[in-house]
Amino acid sequence: MSSPAAPEHALAPGEIAKPNTAWIWRVFGILVGITGVEFVFVFLMHPSTLRNSIFIVLTILKAFFIVGEFMHLKHETKGLIWTILVPVALLIWLLVALITEGSFIGEVLENMFK
Amino acid sequence: MAQPTTLQPPAASATHDAPRTGNWDGGNEPFKASYGKLMMWFFLLSDAFTxxxxxxxxxxxxxxxxxxxxEAKDFVFSTRWWPIPDHVFNAFPGMGHANVPLGFVALMTMILILSSVTxxxxVEAGHRMDKADVQKWLLWTILFGTTFLASQAWEWSHFIGGHVEGTVMADGTVFHGANLQMNQYGPVLFADLFFFITGFHGTHVFSGVCLLIWCFIATTNGTFQKRGHYEMIEKIGLYWHFVDLVWVFVFTFFYLV
Incomplete structure (x- = not known):
């Protein structure tokens, strides 16, 4: 899944290089495939923590292909990759922490006045 | 002996008026990305916070x-519990009251992924300086973007209009559809979150379509061809993919989980 390679022969002035689009359609196929798998799980599996975990893993997989290939982040410099990924990782940590801790405190306060 | 650094003023010579290009003079580009592209990445990061x-x-x-x-087949709408999404979002345009669970949202997801591909x-055509191809693919992207917006408008109007059966509320009346104060599907906050989250995403899609239309006009006028590069398409593209990415998450958490 490499990015478009440089044309092998030098282009004459005004000449336009041949499109290199096979990798784009391959990523499209992967995204459609993952979405299809998600729909299989929606209809064939009863709701459970396991099913939700499967959805979240598949969603992150889709995000990986969109950000890595379509937004080209995979092919940027290491510095740029980490500059984007580290805040996002901390953000996900914050999100998980807020939901679990917040739900806990919410329950404690609710039961306190019962 | 100290090495001469670029921080020292350049010696008076013929090169005096040339811009300084040393590492600490701004001549360094550690991320190998232009200012505009970098700032688009940081904007998207801040948008991810939102x-x-x-x-x-x-x-x-x-x-x-x-x-x-x-059991899922025994499910009825009630303010007591959170609704099961495929019982709320089960209508398809032109199919009347047929039960098509998540069918329309699957189509909307396909449309948005396709718009990302185009x-x-x-962007690929821009790298090759192929003006005609850039125009063609931009038009397809605008088409898919507006189709998505129209689909969302339909989804909203159906959500607001409600299902035929409705739900008996606490005061004994039957209520159809949804607004910010009450809805037939479940807790009040269910509809509120639906309006706010899909609405905020839809606003992003709308801004994206406006930017794409501007890009198409500039491409047609030859602005980017004269500039020598199509980097603006790349920057708008980053934004557009981010909007697609947000939909992937909205889709998972609102329609699947």
Whole structure:
């Protein structure tokens, strides 16, 4: 899944290089495939923590292909990759922490006045 | 002996008026990305914070509400528990009251992923300085973007209009559809979160379509061809893919989980 390679022969002035689009359609196929798998799980599996975990893993997989290939982040410099990924990782940590801790405190306060 | 650094004023010579290009004079580009592209990345990062706030709110409110524990076929709408999404979003345009669980949202997801693909194709054409191809793929992206917006408008109007059967409310009246104060599907906050989260995403899609239309006009006028590069398409493309990415998350947490 490499990015478009440089044309092998030098282009004459005004000449336009041949499109290199096979990798784009391959990523499209992967995204459609993952979405299809998600729909299989929606209809064939009863709701459970396991099913939700499967959805979240598949969603992150889709995000990986969109950000890595379509937004080209995979092919940027290491510095740029980490500059984007580290805040996002901390953000996900914050999100998980807020939901679990917040739900806990919410329950404690609710039961306190019962 | 100290090495001469670029911080020292350049010696008076013929090169005096030339811009300084040393590492500490701004001549260094550590990320090998232009200023505009870098700033677009940082803007998208800040936008991710906004959507994370929405998702946190959604997660906590959802956690606070009861889950329907019976068999899915016995499910009825009630303010007591959070609705099962495929019972709420089961209508398809032109199919009347047929039960098509999540069918329309599957189509909307396909449309948005396709628009992302045509966007990458436009960026690829820009790299090759192929004006006609850039125009073609931009037009396809605008088409898919507006189709998505129209689909969302239909989804909203159906959600607001409600299902035929409606739900008996606490005061004994039957209520159809939804607004910010009450809805037939479940807890009040369910509809509120639906309006705010999909609405915020839809606004992003709308801004994206406006930017794409501007890009198409500039491409047609030859602005980028004269400039010598199509980097603007790449920057708008980053934004467009981010909007697609947000939809992937909205789709998972609102329609699947």
């Amino acid at each position: 959507f994370a706030a929405f998702l946190t709110t959604y997660g906590m409110i959802r956690h606070k509400h009861e889950v329907f524990t019976g 966007m990458v194709l436009a």
